[in-house]
Amino acid sequence: MLRALLTAGVTAALLLGPAAPAPAATTSQVTGAYLQITADGVATGRGFEGATHAFAAVAAIYDVTGAPEQRRTADELLDYILRQRPGHMNTDIALQLLRSPYLQGDPRLVGNLEQFLTSLLDLCATRPDTVLRSGDIRTLTGRAELLVGYAQYLEQRSGDRARIEAADTAARAILDRVAALQYTRQEAVQLFRNDRYVGAFPHFVTGDDGTMGTWDVEHWAPAMLSLDQYAAVRALAVGYGRFRTSTYNDAAAAGTRHLLGTTQIDPELVYAGAPAGFPLDGATYEIGEETGEHPYLITYGWSPNAIAQLGTALRAVRDNRVMVPQSPAWQAAYWRGTPPRSVLAPGLFWLGLDAKVRYTHRFIEATQLPVGAGFPWLDLERTTFPGTGDDPVRRDGWYDGSGRGAMSAVYSRLAMTGYVQSGGRDVDLLNRAGHWWERMVVRS
Structure with a gap:
């Protein structure tokens, strides 16, 4: 009965709301892209921001598939973006450019990258406190990861040595700050009365120690800070890969503890708490032999964007050969419980990370719409997913997850770029995802 009602609701939304735009003739011009498909099937928020997310996603897809139609769409989106803002560049697209043959092939973007990095290097040199002690942790760690990647990018092209050294110096300063902000067990207990936050990071980096702002961290799970944690771990791991500084290894290892959940599926667990999709700290956290504490990894109800970004952090830890320290003193300060042999033995640790990265790929592959009528998230009391997604608006995309039936360009872009970055092929x-993004593009 419930599934029939859901299907009827989807059908009504398709009849009453505007359908997603159909692919236009090649003579038409891109004029933006939608930001969201609402839970009732209506495409909304068309414009520049949606186009930037569509461009990043389609560019990532094209780097793997090489499909001419995706190249054409990406080119058209980029032309639109640069007509609107000729100097367009930000940390996310800069990081993507450093690993994308397609993006590196556009001289306009490469020029914008150089200007963006010049501004960042100047800011780091002249106003270091603005960089190190203002804003949020993801801005800080994103800059660190970008500076490390940029220095490597220049080295591969025999770039200017002084500029490489400036990027390295700035990256080290930021990474030192990130490592210093990480919570010890004692700090987690003192600040939050919750030792699960050992190895986590403050959301805001203002002041000496940073803060969580108004977030209810005493009761919410550490995974609520998931994107913060992934970005910090990834930056520290790539920093360790470049500089081989033990401080960065140790901080990345401590941050990885939160990400060592099992790869088994329990579709009921995520709905054990309220609101939908977000269990509170009373939920079961001891998961599997690795004492991982990322409960959402074990349910298909969690957000695909978070799972895909998780894959990028796990791969960075593996690729840069981060190791969990053997020191009892370090473990007492930066771990919860005792790391098992599967974590302490480097080879086993890296093999386990490989398996978890593959799991994130399977998750993305399994949750692409449409899903089967008996898929685990359907018919559970607290979900708001509007059916299987087998309709012209939703097909080939992803629900936002966590019980939410909307489809956001922001989250879908994170899912696509994360899947590709972590090795999804x-x-x-x-x-199929390219077809969904094509329907999100607006042409005149």
Whole structure:
């Protein structure tokens, strides 16, 4: 009965709301892209921001598939973006450019990258406190990861040595700050009365120690800070890979503890608390032999964007050969419980990370719409997913997850770029995703 009602609701939304735009003729011009498909199937928020997310996603897809139609769409989106803002560049697209053959092939973007990095290097040199002690942790760690990647990018092209050294110096200063902000067990207990936050980071980096702002961290799970944690771990791991500084290794290892959840599925767990999709700290956290504490990894109800970004952090830890320290004193300060041999033995640790990265890929592949009528998230009391997604608006995309039935360009872009960055290579999946993004593009 419930599934029939859901299907009827989807059908009504398709009849009453505006359908997603159909692919236009090649002579038409891109004029933006939608930001969201609402839970009732209406495309909303068309404009520049949606186009930037669509461009990043389609560019990532094209880097894997090489499909001409995706190249054409990406080119058209980029032309639109640069007509609107000729100097367009930000940390996310800069990081993507450093690993994208397609993006590196556009001289306009490469020029914008150089200007963006010049401004960042100047800011780091002249106003270091603005960089190190203002804003949020993701801005800080994103800059660190970008500076490390940029220095490597220049080295591969025999770039200016002084500029490489400036990038390295700025990256080290930021990474030192990130490592210093990480919570010890004692700090987690003193600040939050919750030792699960050992190895986590403050959301805001203002002041000496940073703060969580108004977030209810005494009761919410550490995974509520998931994107913060992934970005911090990833930056520290790539920093360790470049500088081989033990401080960065140790901080990345401590931050990874939160990400060592099992790869088994329990579709009921995520709905044990309220609101939908967000169990509170009373939920079961001791998961599997690795004492991981990322409960959402074990349910298909969690957000695909978070799972895909998790994959990028796990791969960075593995690729840069981060190791969990053997020191009892370090473990007492930066771990919860005792790390098992599967974590302490480097080879086993890296093999386990490989398996978890593959799991994030399977998650993205399994949750692409449409899903089967008996999929685990359907018919559970607290979900708001509007059916299987087998309709012209939703097909080939992803629900936002966590019980939410909307489809956000922001979250879908994070899912696509994260999947590709962590090594996801299912060409059929990516081609289908390209169809969904094409329907999000607005042409005149």
